[in-house]
Amino acid sequence: MNFKSLGLTVLVLSMLIFPLAALGEGDKGEAETTTAKQYVFYQVVHGGIAHPFWKVVERGAKEAAAQLPDVKVIYTGPDVYNYEDFMAIVDSAIAAKPDGLIVTITSPQGMDETLRRAIGQLNIPVIAINAKDSRPEDERIPYISYIGESSYDVGVALAKESLKRNRPKRAVFGHHAPGSIPIEERAAGFSDTLKAAGIPVDVLDIGPDPVEGASILLDYLKANPTTDLVYPASTPHIEAFIPLAEGEGFVAGKDIMIPSIDISPKILEYIVNGKVMFTLDQQQYLQGYVSVHLMYLHVKYGHTPPPLLPTGPGVITKDEVAELKR
Structure with a gap:
């Protein structure tokens, strides 16, 4: 839409x-x-x-x-x-x-x-x-x-819009609300679309706390260094993840491509400066x-x-x- x-x-x-x-x-x-x-x-x-x-x-x-x-x-x-x-x-x-x-x-x-x-x-x-x-x-x-x-369709759109801009080697979807069916449907849409394109993807439970979630994602990146497409979950999670990842030497928008869902002033700023590719509203x-x-x-x-x-x-x-x- x-x-x-x-x-x-x-x-x-x-x-x-x-x-x-x-x-x-x-x-x-x-x-x-x-x-x-x-x-x-x-x-x-x-x-x-x-x-x-x-x-x-x-x-x-x-x-x-x-x-x-x-x-x-x-x-x-x-x-x-x-x-x-x-x-x-x-x-x-x-x-x-x-x-x-x-x-x-x-x-x-x-x-x-x-x-x-x-x-x-x-x-x-x-x-x-x-x-x-x-x-x-x-x-x-x-x-x-x-x-x-439609949560599944949003996950599909997240993957398709990402693929329009870059073909990743590996992707990870941060799941911040384990047990929430809509987020699981969103993750499924994202995963199904990327897997159909031949791209390996993991869905990672990171929990509701943005700081803890960012740390879990960073550990995942270090353990899986070919991962270059990261959906860190909700807007607070993205806002916590980008500075943490950049503090460890990752360059958002270059080493790792980051899509977003929903809007915040910081997310819009990240889109303008190229750290976030796009967001879905x-x-x-x-x-x-x-x-x-x-x-x-x-x-x-x-x-x-x-x-x-x-x-x-x-x-x-x-x-x-x-x-x-x-």
Whole structure:
């Protein structure tokens, strides 16, 4: 997906959201004489809620809620990625019996029973964001819509965009969230694509801590000196890895080629100075923002959202960085 098609997605979303949301304006006079219902939506994410990526999702959700005076959004998740903690928070959210649940499906099979009970027995509508249930439609969790990326396709795009720029001798994919199905799908897309091109690749568990992960990757490079394509994982991991590797004599952009997923000011700086080849943007702000609006339209007006709204990936190179800064 390029930025033109991403722009089309945003246009379609605005056509869905704003005309229908305007219906609520006509209710204001009546609302003044009656007690308005307050809709409560929980948005539960699996990543650490203080992580820069998830702070953008939170901003999207809260800015959407600010536009809807009869909506309260409770944005929550574990401090760092931990599946057991995440599921405990999902269970607590369901126990609160909200009007809607927006959630990342980080483990479809593990979350299946819990979410089916919420949907089927408690009549809580569910929208998935960021991570979906990739099983066939007749087997997957029956949420009403998914807003986000295809994790496997992102891994494929990561590999293909890398191959356009350089044919590596060996590659490694840093896996920062072991047990997270979307990250495993992303790793599979990356590995399958490179292996099909005859390039050996390893998927390396490096954990959620960026500094520890960078050290594990550096040890891997020293043990596998032909490795010249490195995906160090999330943006904080990349930001920790590059200075550590360069301190050991590796030159980012020359000795090792580094692709990225997601955006941060530092990643954009690295793209401009050639240390990072490109990044893939999944527009996580839209995942937080649009899901709140679509849930609101569903519970208040009975609107059924599209089953799938892709938000990425868009490829950002040095040329696009200049455009983004305008």
